[in-house]
Amino acid sequence: MAGKRVRVLVIDDSALIRKLMTEILGADPGIEVVGTASDPFIARDRIKQLDPDVLTLDVEMPRMDGLTFLGNLMRLRPMPVVMVSTLTMAGAQVTLDALALGAVDFVAKPQLDVARGLGDYAAALVAKVKQAAHARVSVRRPTAVAPGEYSGPVGYRTTDRLLAIGASAGGTEAIREVLARMPADAPATVIAQHIPAAFSGAFAERLNKHSRMTVLEAREDQPLLVGHAYVAPGGRHLRVVRSGARWHAQLCDDDPVRGHRPSVDVLFDSVARHAGGNASAALLTGMGDDGARGLLGLRKAGAHTIAQDKATSVVWGMPGAAVALGAAADVLPLDEIADRLLASASAPRPSAAKAPAPAAVIASDRSPRD
Template identity: 75%
Template sequence: MPARPTRVLVVDDSALVRQLMTQLLGEAAGIEVVGTAADPYIAREKIKQLAPDVLTLDIEMPRMDGLTFLRNLMRLRPMPVVMVSTLTERGAQVTLDALALGAVDFIAKPRLDVVQGFHEYASVLVEKVRQAARARVVPAVAARPLPPEAQLASQPLGYRTTDRLLAIGASTGGTEAIREVLARMPADAPAIVIAQHIPGAFSGAFAERLNRHSKMTVVHVEHDQPLLAGHAYVAPGGRHLRVQRSGARWHCRLGDDEAVRRHRPSVDVLFESVAEHAGANASAALLTGMGDDGARGMLALRKAGATTFAQDEASSVVWGMPGAAVARDAVDHVLPLEHIAHHLLCAASIDSSALPSGRYLT
């Protein structure tokens, strides 16, 4: 028997947007738009009646804003939600709040020609809805305590901060996964370079948010910026981030060259540059995300002598990118999210005997 189509409820106060999204999603194989709602109160009743698999949710709506509705939904009936966000500073902040509350992903709402813009985004919208239907929904919870061994991360491990480099890549679900990893890092951790799939209008707000939740200093990368211990560097959306050695130091290089497998920044581009210029002095983690970006770069890192980690399936929102790296035999250790910071630090320490002995750690 053919698989049941993914049932979608579209929630937006704009009749035009509801019509466009219904049309674009309805034309996609394996997706059925079972209803629309103009505000959260109508949406609440239609969720009860129609039992959709995925919700698309506008942020700015009458009677109740999307963020309040999402918070209530994740408390009472957690389900996959794709936010429809505006490409503005406020839109970026609210979208990051929505992801923290448990939304799986977001798509940017066109600001000018809405009809043309949505048609250009059609393939992205369809793919995000399909992935959301398979995603692990993680409602916002209070910060989890550190596992006993990870509490060692706050103690001196003898980091070789002048010659060690950490790299992190992520996509769907990554904004919160990266926040959790950085929140567990001490202020004197080795420099960390980060590639997260995110629009250019959102990446600055993302870096600011990470900085508020980390003992490290988190910055939005500028071209030719030197890498310093105790700092984490977030790639700007729409630009590739590479690491290059200049004398005794590493520097960030930003590029506007072609997207790699539709992504810019690309995790593969970042990881391959780290493999070339840092090699065995690097450690890297590939976190939750759809697709396979980062798998090739992680294999290059492992071949160059770097220690490589992947987030495990159970803690990932989408186990696409880390799963692809595991399939390529590019990963030394597969770990739950809460263990990754500690083991990245162990790999960067003078004594790396605390690293797990096997591939999988549960």
């Protein structure tokens, strides 16, 4: 896509939203809105005629809902899709369903009142559409979770190990797959995923249904227990603090870091400070570089660090930035990350490294999309 404008098809039943999104996207010199569609049947024909690079897709539309259309699209002609969602509980459930079907990312419905933040919305929409054009798109298939089938190491009944995971675009499904491979007694796990406040509770509930661990949205001063995973609430930073023999969750409303709250760097920095070599961390698919510096700090503190590889990342922005910094001890396909986290949690703790060694890149037979 280097040097080429991203060709976008806007699909929404609202004429006002189609007009607004066309103006926002068309104002960027790197984007060309090649057409619009008011329902999936019109969209189907325009995809064939216009061959866009990216779709923006609403959910509630006449004649066929957006999820049905997305499922058909990802089965017959997989391509990058950015969902346009409402910031409601119902909107959260539908958006998470869309991400499970293969959508790259999502944005909230635009506020039509400029005074309420249209500028911020426009910047997010443009950035996500541009990044989606480079995303690796594939049909998602759920990871089976059946009690008793886990074959990896078990026996983590201890409070002296901690796992940390960070992600952004593509991360809701990547985190689900990692947690689905964990045993019920895995070390306490803290998670920072870039997600709005209205969505994080539904995200934690969904993860809980697909994991042997108990998955919760983190609460202030909550003890971090074995067999539990804690998701940072949308719009709040999550930190880990030590209190006696236990770690606790600490939530705060400090300013966003590199545009994000929760920030992966904020979480990883706190884990490096309070857990150090007792921690293992993974940075998964995502846009930008949040978490890369935090992963480097963890590695220097003696933690075992992992970055998801390019071939299995929807967007190799955050893990790619970590690899470039030398922050990752291992670069692994998504389906190997859980086992590596568990193995490192059972290994003797190394001393803090003065300078990171080159990452051990594990080859994958899956071809990345450049």
